[in-house]
Amino acid sequence: MACSTAPLRHIVLCEFIDDISAAKHAELVREFSQLKDRIPGVLKFEWGQNVSAEGLDDGYTDCFTLTFSGAAARDAYLVHPEHLLFVDLLKPWLGRVLVIDYVAQETLA
Template sequence: MSSSSGPVRHMVFCRFREEVTPPQRLAFFEQIRRLAEIPGIAFTNFQCGPNVSPEGYGMQFGDGFMMDFANRDACFMYLAHSTRHAIVARLIEALDGGMHGLLVVDINLENHEKPSRTTRPVLHQHRNARSPRAAQPHD
C-alpha cells in the first residue's frame, strides 16, 4: 500500500480445493465478516461470494471477499489481529496450492475518480452504434 492515509479496499481472491463445498467456503467468509465485531477491528462494505465473471480471466480464483477500511492503520489492525491469523491459517489449508491459492490486492480508494456525467452517454452511444455483424464471431 502507498503512503496514503485515505480509505483502503482490501480484496482477497481464493482458489479452493475441489472438495471444499460452497457452504464451507461461505463459512470462511462469514468468520472473516464477524471479525468486524471485535473491538479494534473496523471495516465496512464487506462483500463475498463466487466469481461470476463471464470473461474467463479469473485464473481459477473462484471465490472472494472484500472490505473497506477508513485508512491504512485500520487495515493493519485487521491484518495483525491473532483471530484473523487463525482464520487465514485454516483458509489456506482449504485452498488449492495453499498460499498459491490466494491473491490479495489492496487499493487506495481516494485515488479513484468518479467518471464525469458525459461518460455514460458516450458509452451508451457506442453500444448502440455497433452493428449486429460486429457482435458475431469472425468467420
C-alpha cells in the first residue's frame, strides 16, 4: 500500500486542435504554469512537448505534470476557482485530454 505522505503526480496529456496558433499555445502553457503560484498545495509544475521516437503517443503532443503533497491537495486544486477558470480557457483549444494521477513510489516492496 502507498504511503500517505508520498507525493501525488497529476499527469495531463493534451492534444490541441490543429489550428491553434503558437502564441495561443504559449499563452495556455504560461497560464497552466502559473497555477502553481496561484493555488496552494501545488509543489511542482513541469511541461514538455512529446519527443518520443516510439510512435506510441496516440496524437497527444503535450505533457503537463503537477506534483501535490497528497490527494487532499489535489482535490482542493480540482475545485479551486483559479483551476476552473483555466479549464474554461483551455477547453476550446483541446482536441483531446487524458488525465492520470498516481502516488509516487520509488521501489516495489
